[in-house]
Amino acid sequence: MGPNRTYLLIAPAMLVIGIFMVLPLFLAVAYSFMTANPYGGVTAPETFDAYLQFLYQRDFDDSLVFSPSYALIILRSIYLAIATTLICLVLGLPVAWYIVCQTPERRRVLLFAVTLPFWINTLIRTYCWILILRDEGLANGALRHAGIISNPLPLLYNDGSILLGLVYTFLPFMVLPIYSTLERIDPRLIEAAHDLYASRAAVFRRIVWPLARPGALAGATLVFAPALGSFLAPDLLGGGKKLLIGSLIQMQFTSSRNWPFGAALSTVVTVVVLTVFVIRSRKAQEERR
Amino acid sequence: MNGAKPFDWRHTPGLSAYTALIFLFFYAPLLILVIYAFNSSRLVTVWAGFSFKWFVAVANNGSIRDAAFNSVIIAIVATIAATAIATAGALALERGRLRFGRSAATALIAMPLVVPEIVVAITTLIFFSGLGMHHGLINLMIAHTVFCIPFALLPIQARLRDMGGTLEEAGRDLYADEWRLFRRVTLPLLIPAISAGAIMAFVVSLDDFLISMMVSSAGSTTLPVYIYGMMRLGVTPEVNAISTILLAVSIVFVAAALLVGRRK
Numbered sequence: 001m002g003p004n005r006t007y008l009l010i011a012p013a014m015l016v017i018g019i020f021m022v023l024p025l026f027l028a029v030a031y032s033f034m035t036a037n038p039y040g041g042v043t044a045p046e047t048f049d050a051y052l053q054f055l056y057q058r059d060f061d062d063s064l065v066f067s068p069s070y071a072l073i074i075l076r077s078i079y080l081a082i083a084t085t086l087i088c089l090v091l092g093l094p095v096a097w098y099i100v101c102q103t104p105e106r107r108r109v110l111l112f113a114v115t116l117p118f119w120i121n122t123l124i125r126t127y128c129w130i131l132i133l134r135d136e137g138l139a140n141g142a143l144r145h146a147g148i149i150s151n152p153l154p155l156l157y158n159d160g161s162i163l164l165g166l167v168y169t170f171l172p173f174m175v176l177p178i179y180s181t182l183e184r185i186d187p188r189l190i191e192a193a194h195d196l197y198a199s200r201a202a203v204f205r206r207i208v209w210p211l212a213r214p215g216a217l218a219g220a221t222l223v224f225a226p227a228l229g230s231f232l233a234p235d236l237l238g239g240g241k242k243l244l245i246g247s248l249i250q251m252q253f254t255s256s257r258n259w260p261f262g263a264a265l266s267t268v269v270t271v272v273v274l275t276v277f278v279i280r281s282r283k284a285q286e287e288r289r
Numbered sequence: 290m291n292g293a294k295p296f297d298w299r300h301t302p303g304l305s306a307y308t309a310l311i312f313l314f315f316y317a318p319l320l321i322l323v324i325y326a327f328n329s330s331r332l333v334t335v336w337a338g339f340s341f342k343w344f345v346a347v348a349n350n351g352s353i354r355d356a357a358f359n360s361v362i363i364a365i366v367a368t369i370a371a372t373a374i375a376t377a378g379a380l381a382l383e384r385g386r387l388r389f390g391r392s393a394a395t396a397l398i399a400m401p402l403v404v405p406e407i408v409v410a411i412t413t414l415i416f417f418s419g420l421g422m423h424h425g426l427i428n429l430m431i432a433h434t435v436f437c438i439p440f441a442l443l444p445i446q447a448r449l450r451d452m453g454g455t456l457e458e459a460g461r462d463l464y465a466d467e468w469r470l471f472r473r474v475t476l477p478l479l480i481p482a483i484s485a486g487a488i489m490a491f492v493v494s495l496d497d498f499l500i501s502m503m504v505s506s507a508g509s510t511t512l513p514v515y516i517y518g519m520m521r522l523g524v525t526p527e528v529n530a531i532s533t534i535l536l537a538v539s540i541v542f543v544a545a546a547l548l549v550g551r552r553k
Contacts, residue, residue, distance in 0.1 A: 005467070006385025010394050013378035013438055017397050020435045024412035025404070031415055091311060098308040101299040110308075112547065117315050119489075119543040121496040123513050124532045127520055128318035131325060131333065134524065138321060168314070190298045203298065229405025231499055236520065246407045253411050253503060263415065266408045277403055 025270060032264035042259050050264035070248070074268070077245040080159065081227040084166040085174075088223045089216055091167070092174035096215070097208065099175075100182045111179070118172050126165050126232045133161055133237070157239035165233030170226060174219035181215030182208070214287055221280045225273045245269055319536060326529035333524050343530035353531060356515035359426065363501075363511060364494040366430045371437035372487040376479070379442050383449035384457070384475075401436040409436065410503035417504065425509030432504050433494045440493045441486035444550055448482030485550030492542045496535070 032050045034042035049058070054074070057067035099110045117125065132138045135152040143149045155161060185208070193203050231246035238244070243251070245265060252262025325333050329340030347353055378398060381387065387394065401409065413432050422428055460474045498513040505514055512535065519528045 003386050003388060006381045006387055009377040009381035009385060010387070012374045013442070014394055014397055016374060017400055017435055017438060020413065020416065020431055021400055021404070021409065022397070024416035025408070027419060028408075028412045028415055094304060095308050095311050097301070098304045101301070101304075113312060113315070116540065116543060119492050119496075120319070120539050121498070121513060121532075121535055123496075123498045123517055123520075124322070124536055125319070127528070127532060128322045130520075130524060131321055131529075132318060136332075168318070171311075171315075187298070194298065200301070225403065226405055229407045231407050246405070249407050249411055250499075250503070253414060259415070262411055266411050269405055270408050273403065273405055273408075 028263040029267050032260050032267050034260050036258045036260050038257065050258075050260040053261050053264070054268075073243050073248055074245055074265075076242075077228055080163060080166065080244065081224050081230075083163060084170060084227040085220050085224045087163070087167050088171050088174040089220065092171055092219065093178055093212065093216065096175050096178035096182055096212070099179055100185065111176075114172050114175050114179075122169055122232055125169060126236050129161065129165055129168065129237055130156065133164075156237060157241060159238075159242065161237040162234050162242070162244070165237040166227050166230060169230070169233060170223040173222040173226075174216075177218035177222065178212050178215035181218075182212050185211055214284055217280055217283060221276055224276060228273060229269050322529055323533050323536070326526070326533040328526065328529075331526060333526055333529065343526040344534070346527055347530045347534065350527070353512070353515060356510050356512045359429075359509055360495055360512040363426065363429050363433055364491050367433035367437050367494045368441075368487050368491040370430075370434040371490045372441045372483060374434070375438050375441035375486060375490075376445055376483055378438070379445040379449055380471075380475070383446055384454065398439055398442060402439050406499045410500040413500060414503045423506065425506045428504050429501060429509055429511065432500055433497060436497070436500065437490035437494055441490040444486045444489065444546075445479060445482045448479060448550075452478055481549055481551075485546040488542050488546035488549065492539055492546075496539060 031042050033046045033048065035045060035047060035049065037043050052058075052064065054070050055066065055068060056064040058064060095114070099107055099114070102110060130137070133155040134140075135154075135156075137155070139155055140149070140152040143153065189207050190203055193207055198206065229246045229249075230244065231250055234242065234244040234247050235250075238247075249262050249265045249269070252258045252265070256262075326343060327339050327341070328336055329342060330337030378394075382391070382394065409432075413428075413435075417423070417428050456474055456478065457470060460470045465473065496513060497511075498517060501511045502514045502517065505511060510518075512531075516528065516531055516535070519525065519531075
């Protein structure tokens with residue numbers, strides 16, 4: 001296939017994604033420097049107001065007052081995304097190892113079972129936890145039935161339920177990349193280590209973990225990035241009371257009608273996520289060398 | 290060491306029980322949803338016998354039918370467009386000679402997978418409103434096509450890489466021109482992968498919530514957006530029933546993609 005034909009074939013994909021996805025990202029950056037229109041949308045003049053809003057609030061007399069509430073939401077989102085990533089790593093690594101240890105036939109079935117949740121609507125997967133955690137839900141019902149509690153425990157609408165929803169949503173993203181690096185493990189390495197009297201812990205620390213690390217790194221980016229911008233878990237399981245960046249951005253385009261601030265927030269999220277991905281691919285290249 | 294039991298690194302004590310627990314964590318909540326959907330009581334958590342009545346109620350709900358119709362139309366258009374674009378793109382990436390721009394093309398095509406959904410949602414909204422495009426369904430079709438492309442592309446690209454270029458070279462040796470080569474050799478070999486990619490794109494489009502919510506307007510509500518609206522009002526048996534239907538559709542389609550894609 002000649003170069004001309006090649007570029008002709010790749011052009012539709014690049015044009016569609018370039019025009020309808022990358023261009024809008026830049027448009028959002030431009031919007032973040034504009035002034036909010038009270039009915040949605042933006043108008044001139046260009047300002048830094050949207051970014052100042054991260055740390056300051058404009059008072060009635062137009063003076064800036066330090067107000068960290070938005071910065072705290074951003075920090076809380078980052079903290080929850082990191083916590084989600086770590087929990088997924090701890091929960092997912094043993095599962096990936098277990099699958100690697102199975103026969104090829106069983107591996108295929110187990111891999112399908114890990115992948116399937118990814119294709120099931122996140123909205124529905126998140127909603128399931130409302131059924132379990134709400135005051136009249138399954139968990140409280142069971143505890144009350146067992147006579148352990150008399151009043152329902154507040155299981156829903158807190159950081160714990162958000163974290164649970166995030167881990168539930170993104171755990172497959174951690175298992176799969178770790179599995180695909182561990183799959184290539186050479187069994188003779190482990191047998192050799194055992195012949196040299198390495199304990200299980202030593203085998204894990206000296207052989208399995210170093211081999212799993214690139215996969216864990218890939219998994220960590222795949223979990224962290226969407227967790228940072230997640231909307232459904234904080235919205236449905238956090239009750240929308242405790243905001244995270246995702247719901248804060250969404251609000252700016254619905255109820256709050258502050259498009260520049262929403263655009264500024266989404267620009268920051270994009271920059272953070274892309275930076276994480278770039279660092280990761282750099283690291284992956286280094287490890288390959 | 291323990292001479293009685295030979296060392297078997299494939300067996301770690303307790304690991305199978307642990308993995309079973311994780312799979313329980315994955316699937317028990319979905320099972321609970323399905324069970325509740327068949328509960329005849331309006332009080333979702335109190336079991337009052339098996340019943341299909343909430344599915345009947347969902348089927349008779351005009352708004353749900355309209356939303357489902359929108360979703361299917363959007364998914365069909367987005368699937369066809371994304372699969373065609375992805376097939377061409379995969380051929381270029383695997384069989385073409387890209388002297389420059391290969392990594393740029395790969396990075397660009399991966400963008401919809403990398404950028405958080407909420408960002409895609411609001412930037413698309415900004416883009417369409419900036420252009421003054423308020424075409425409801427058409428806007429949604431375009432937005433869905435964009436994020437379906439990488440999902441359709443991955444299986445096709447993987448298949449092209451797996452099958453190598455030997456058959457195509459054989460065809461070329463027999464003086465087949467490029468178009469005949471594609472029609473008679475490459476395309477027939479690719480059909481399973483293209484079908485698998487198309488099914489994946491269809492499921493991703495059908496399930497999309499966040500982007501659809503921000504881009505859709507009054508007349509173009511999709512099914513997940515409508516379901517979200519119902520969920521906001523509270524837990525009802527109807528939500529359980531419609532969620533169960535959507536769940537079943539996803540599972541059937543993904544299983545189909547797996548079966549079709551494996552066929553060589």
